[in-house]
Every structure is written in structure tokens, then in C-alpha cells.
Amino acid sequence: MIWLTSCDTDSKPKQAQAMPPVNVVVVKVAARRVPFSIELPATLSGSKEVEIRSRxxxxxxxxxxxxxxxxxxxxxxxxIDSEPFLLDIERQKAELLATKARLDRAIREEKRLKSLRADKTVSQKEYDDVLSTLQISQADLLSSQTRLSEAQTQLKYSxxxxxxxxxxxxxxxxxxxxxxxxxILLTQMTQVDPIRVRFGLSEREQLQMRQDAEKSLLTLPDKGHWLTRIKLQNGQFYQQVGQVNFRDVRINTQTGTSEFQAIVPNPDVALRPGQFVHVLLQGAYRENAIVVPQQAVMDNGVGKFVYVMVTNEKNITVAKTAPVEVGEWIAEDKTTGETNLWVINQGLKEGDEVIVEGMAKIFFPGTEVKAQVSSSEPVAEFTHPSTTQS
The missing domain is CATH 2.40.50.100 (RNA polymerase II/Efflux pump adaptor protein, barrel-sandwich hybrid domain)
Structure with a gap:
């Protein structure tokens, strides 16, 4: 019986090699003052709707x-045919001349009897009668002048x-x-420069803004004078900026909204009454807000989240998921040049390091990462943010 033996020096399994850290770019978030805006559906109407009638x-x-x-x-x-009014003017002019002649005669008669009365040549009654005639003639003159003025006005109204x-x-x-x-209604006309923008703001949104303002989390425009921009059906913004000039104190019981109105210049008549548009309300600011680049926010089907860089219990720098609630979207910060930013309402705090590049290589939470810090300036201005996310 022959026993065969073999020695395999490589029989021990090799230890798996550790994956190299994923290179990522992070932003350290900080509390900032950022613009707050609301986008709402709206309709346009003329600033004045006038019925044209003949007087x-x-x-x-x-x-x-x-x-x-x-x-x-x-x-x-x-x-309107002016011939009858021209004839009436001539008639009133003739009547005015006759009235002036009667007044001149009454003035002369009053002067003559006044001197005779001083010599007691005529009675007091005779003088009083002449004086009354003078006063009546003066009143007739005023009446004739008024009728002539009315006739001239009638001609103008033709x-x-x-x-x-x-x-x-x-x-x-x-x-x-x-x-x-x-x-008789002859026609109608509409004043379109400026043009009215009418829209509704829900009671819930108004209540939330008031509560945030009371907590110093939100600074609202002075006296409610929001700046307004018109977003057209093609997504472009009309170049003229308006301002809210009216807010109804009543709540519509059917819609749960208050009616607001803004006036927007419309010199080129590009906006027409009856158009359906969106209005962007600007001029408010959210205080101490957390802002991150849009690409850092992802969706896993359950909700939105970001990757934050943390140090685990083994003192290794890894990526960790942080569920977040997003607020307003800021398209562009003209001051810093940053674009596409999200305001984070919940889920992050000041000092968190959010991964903004390299997320595609993070296959699971806890992946080791190697970070390069990206500076992020406070957001101060923007071009046109969208509506608040719900």
C-alpha cells in the first residue's frame, strides 16, 4: 500500500485586500442668510377696464x-353729429348779447334814478323797482353765461x-x-400698462411665514410689498419687475386663500389680460439657513438624503447617509457665482461636511472616503428660485 502525500504551501486563503478610499469633494455647511421666494399660479388683467359711452x-x-x-x-x-350743438352755441351767444344789453340798460336806469332819488324827485318805490330790475339782469347774465358754457361742453362731448x-x-x-x-355702450377698452397680476396665497403658507417671522427665522418685505416677477408659459421670465400693492384680508372659504394683487409695468404690451402665468414673489430672506449644492441631494425612493463625511469608531473617515428635508431651491447666487442650491430645512447642522462630488463611487454607507474640501460662500442674491418643496 502506497500512501501519497502532498504539501501545498499556498493552501492558506489569502486575505482580501482592502478597497482604496473613494476620492470625494466635501463642503462644510454653515448657517447663512438666503433669499426666500414663492412661486404661485396667477392670472393677468388690465389695470383699468373702462366702458366707453357718449355723454x-x-x-x-x-x-x-x-x-x-x-x-x-x-x-x-x-x-357724434356736432351740428345741433354748434347751432345751440350760436343761440346761446345771441341770448348772452341780449342779456348784456338789458343789464347795461338797467345799470343806466339805476344810476339815473339814484341821483333823482337824492333830490327826492322820485319815490323810494320807483327806485327800489329799478334796483330789483338791475339785480335780476345781473342774475340773467350769469345764467346766460352758464348756458353758453354748457352748450360748448356739449359740443366737446360730441x-x-x-x-x-x-x-x-x-x-x-x-x-x-x-x-x-x-x-348706450359704444365699446370697451383695457389699460394694459401697467398690468395687474392676481393670485392667491394659502392660509397655511401665510401662517407658516408669520410664525417663522415671529421666531426671527424669516424676514418679510416691508409692509408686505413683495417684488414680483412674471414667469411665462415657456418658462422664461418677463423682464419687468412689479410690486404687490393689494392684499385682501378675507379668506376665500372655497379655496382657503387670500387674494393678492401686484402691478407690473408692461410698456411693450407683451402681457395681455387673461393670460395664465406664474408669479414669483421675492424680497424676503430666510435667516440662519443651511444651504448645499443641488447635486449633493439624492433620492432613494423613500426620501431625500445626502452623504456626510464622518469618522467612525475605528478612526476611519467614511461616508454616512443623512436624511434631509429640502426647502427653497436657489438657481443662482449672483454674488458668489454658485448655482443650483438647496435650502435644507431638517437633517443637517452647521459644521457638517457634505459630500458634493464622488457620490457615484460610494456603493454603500460606511465606504471609506478621502476628502478634498470645497469652499462655499454665503448665498446673498439669486436670479429666480422655484417654489418651496413640499
Whole structure:
């Protein structure tokens, strides 16, 4: 019987080699003062909606505009036949001349009887009668002057003028039609420069902002005068900036919102009444906020999280997940040049080191990392942040 034996010097398993640290870039977060904004759906309407009516009755002889035109204040829109008013003016002028002649005669008669009365040639009653005639003639003169002024005003009103600058609508009365006066609507016009922006802000959002302001966590615009920017349907922002000028104290029981209104300059009439837009409210600031670059925030299907760099119990620098609640998104900080930043409401504290680059190589929490620190300046200004995340 032959026994075969073998000695294998490499039979012991080799120890697994440790993975090298993952190179990452981190940002040490700090409390900052950052802009706070709200984006809300809104509708546009004219700053003034005006009904155009004639103040005088007569035949409408011409329309002096094209429907849909932009017209200036005091521009003639309609012409009412002026011939009756011109005739009335001539009649009132003639009546005024006659009244002046009667007054001149009364003045002369009063002077004559006044001297005779001094010599007691005429009675007191005769003098009193002449004096009364003089006073009546003076009143008749004022009345004649008033009627002439009224006739001239009627002539002026035969030109129906635009009370404001804006866009004029369709005509409701054709040329040649008899217009009986103000009860007939001739057309309508809308003042579009400036233009109104109307939107609702929920009671819940208002309450949260008031509570944050009371805790000195939020600084609101003075007297509620939020700056407003218009976001169009294509995602672009209108270049003109407006301001909130009205807030309804009542809460709509059906929507749970308060109505707000802003006025925005619209010199090129690019904005039109009836448009659906989004309004961005700016001018508030969140105090002592934690801000991180957008790429640092990830989603695992359960919620949002970031990787923070920590030292474990073995004194090894590793990546650890930190669930976070995000707030406002800041697109760009014009002061520092930083772009795409998230405000973190919960989950991070000042001094935490957040990994902002190299996360794709971190396959599981606890991976050893080697960090390169990236400086991050406080956020002071921004171009157009989006709405608060919920």
C-alpha cells in the first residue's frame, strides 16, 4: 500500500485586500442668510377696464379707431353729429348779447334814478323797482353765461375720447346709429400698462411665514410689498419687475386663500389680460439657513438624503447617509457665482461636511472616503428660485 502525500504551501486563503478610499469633494455647511421666494399660479388683467359711452345724444357719424388698436388717452374714438350743438352755441351767444344789453340798460336806469332819488324827485318805490330790475339782469347774465358754457361742453362731448391709454375692443354701435346718451355702450377698452397680476396665497403658507417671522427665522418685505416677477408659459421670465400693492384680508372659504394683487409695468404690451402665468414673489430672506449644492441631494425612493463625511469608531473617515428635508431651491447666487442650491430645512447642522462630488463611487454607507474640501460662500442674491418643496 502506497500512501501519497502532498504539501501545498499556498493552501492558506489569502486575505482580501482592502478597497482604496473613494476620492470625494466635501463642503462644510454653515448657517447663512438666503433669499426666500414663492412661486404661485396667477392670472393677468388690465389695470383699468373702462366702458366707453357718449355723454350726449345724437347720430354717430364716425368711428375713429380700428378694433383692437392701442390708443392714447384723450384720443377721439367716436364722433357724434356736432351740428345741433354748434347751432345751440350760436343761440346761446345771441341770448348772452341780449342779456348784456338789458343789464347795461338797467345799470343806466339805476344810476339815473339814484341821483333823482337824492333830490327826492322820485319815490323810494320807483327806485327800489329799478334796483330789483338791475339785480335780476345781473342774475340773467350769469345764467346766460352758464348756458353758453354748457352748450360748448356739449359740443366737446360730441367727440367721444379715450379716458386712458390702452387697447380698445369691438364697437357695439355702428356708424349712422342714433345714440341716446350714456345708457348706450359704444365699446370697451383695457389699460394694459401697467398690468395687474392676481393670485392667491394659502392660509397655511401665510401662517407658516408669520410664525417663522415671529421666531426671527424669516424676514418679510416691508409692509408686505413683495417684488414680483412674471414667469411665462415657456418658462422664461418677463423682464419687468412689479410690486404687490393689494392684499385682501378675507379668506376665500372655497379655496382657503387670500387674494393678492401686484402691478407690473408692461410698456411693450407683451402681457395681455387673461393670460395664465406664474408669479414669483421675492424680497424676503430666510435667516440662519443651511444651504448645499443641488447635486449633493439624492433620492432613494423613500426620501431625500445626502452623504456626510464622518469618522467612525475605528478612526476611519467614511461616508454616512443623512436624511434631509429640502426647502427653497436657489438657481443662482449672483454674488458668489454658485448655482443650483438647496435650502435644507431638517437633517443637517452647521459644521457638517457634505459630500458634493464622488457620490457615484460610494456603493454603500460606511465606504471609506478621502476628502478634498470645497469652499462655499454665503448665498446673498439669486436670479429666480422655484417654489418651496413640499
Amino acid at each position: 350726449v345724444a345724437g347720430i354717430l357719424i364716425s368711428r375713429n379707431f380700428e378694433e383692437g388698436d392701442r390708443v392714447n388717452a384723450n384720443q377721439s374714438l367716436f364722433t 367727440q367721444v375720447e379715450a379716458p386712458v391709454s390702452g387697447i380698445v375692443g369691438r364697437e357695439n354701435v355702428s356708424e349712422g346709429t342714433y345714440v341716446s346718451g350714456p345708457q
